[in-house]
Amino acid sequence: MTFVTVLRRGRLHDAIDGALAERGLRRRVIASLPPTQVVLTWHHRHDSDPAHAWLRGQVRDVLREATDGTA
Known part of the structure; x- marks a missing residue:
């Protein structure tokens, strides 16, 4: 299964990783993006x-x- 999800900066694991681990699976990270400045x-x-x-x-x-x- 292939899917894309975005994790918040500094977060390496989230609920998806937990759900995958319960099934003996893990996510393969394929990209890392630099932080982006947000301006209002x-x-x-x-x-x-x-x-x-x-x-x-x-x-x-x-x-x-x-x-x-x-x-």
């Missing part, structure tokens, strides 16, 4: 918009969680 941008007229500020905060929080706090 917006028009300056939204700088003081409370709803926009909230949304930016939500996006930042999700990115921090997804990148182990490095975003």
Whole structure:
């Protein structure tokens, strides 16, 4: 079986690896990608918009969680 999955930076194993191990299988890693910088941008007229500020905060929080706090 061949499939592709993306692991978060620094993570070498995840739930898929556990499920495969239970069946006596393992994943073969074929590629490693360098970290990518994520940048949030917006028009300056939204700088003081409370709803926009909230949304930016939500996006930042999700990115921090997804990148182990490095975003």
